[in-house]
Amino acid sequence: MRTILVASALSLIIGLLGTPVWIRVVRRLGYGQMIREEGPEAHLSKRGTPTMGGTVFIIGSLIAYFIAHVVTGTQPTVSGALVLFLMTGLGMVGFVDDYIKVFKQRSLGLRSGAKMIGIIIVGVVFALLSLRFPNAYGARPATVHLSFLRDFGPPIGPYLFVIWALLMIAGTSNAVNLTDGLDGLAGGAVGTVLGAYVLIGNWQLRNSCFYVGLGPTCYTVRDPLDLAVVAAAVLGALVGFLWWNAPPARIFMGDTGSLGLGGVIVGLAVMTRTELLFIILGGLPVLITLSVIIQVGSFKLTRKRVFKMAPLQHHFELSGWAETTIVVRFWLISLLCVAAGLSLFYIEWVPS
Secondary structure (H helix, E strand, C coil): CCCHHHHHHHHHHHHHHHHHHHHHHHHHHHHHCCCCCCHHHHHHCCCCCCCCHHHHHHHHHHHHHHHHHHCCCCCCHHHHHHHHHHHHHHHHHHHHHHHHHHHHHCCCCCCCCHHHHHHHHHHHHHHHHCCCCCCCCCCCCCEEEEEEEEEEECHHHHHHHHHHHHHHHHHHHHHHHHHHCCCCHHHHHHHHHHHHHHHHHHHHHCEEECCCCCCCCCCCCHHHHHHHHHHHHHHHHHHHHHHHHHCCCCCCHHHHHHHHHHHHHHHHHHCCCCCCCHHCCHHHHHHHHHHHHHHHHHHHCCCCCCCCCCHHHHHHHHHCCHHHHHHHHHHHHHHHHHHHHHHHHCCCCCCC
């Protein structure tokens, strides 16, 4: 528990103090956000806002995680390192995308194919490594089973697991990227999910099959406490960043941040054996992604649009809602999704 507190406090300080420093650096370099011409007109006033802010909370999370272990005299784990690798790897893909945008002064960075290749490379390395490194009990960071509250059903084998992990990684990183359309929206939504994983990691440790005893509802997660440390470190840095990203944003997280955040929460889902529960916990990005799928599908089939604009947050913008109203209400939806997911997670422990 001390490691969680130290990691979250240190990353919060880094986020609060490091973000304005990064803002000045980005302004000096002239790395301002480009805005899509086909987007809402209100967004054109945001042109030139410093971007690549995700760099701050990714680096802050890494520093806080490792220093917290040094301060508390605990050892980093393979599970925690792999989740941080996934976050950092996808963040680097996003950084390249952001850099191309600001360097060439256009709203599109990496081509979709090149970006997907980067995501696949990072995802494959993560998936393959997560099936290695057994602990003293033979438990690995991930298993070749599907999971909801824990693993269930027959094993799907390593090849199908890699494909399944890639689908989750690509889907989640793009879902968070789509959610990042308004000041503070994606950060607040992901923050609620990270908070849930701090609680889940702690609970799994207290009811671990390895440390407490075997039972029908114990958990076989390899390093639950360290996964909670990772979630707390990223959450603290993200809160520090959101202080400067709240409307009107002084800096955007960019694809650096959105892809990195997508990576850390999907990594936590895989490592904590809550892959299908994650769909409920991350209900807001799922809902926003579905709005894009519905919009594109409807237009291709009927040449008609269901929404005024997709993703969903832009539909409400064009309907006259204020940006802060949309952000706060969507945060509330995210909180409800997390509450529903945590209720399902804990319900089996409620006495009958």
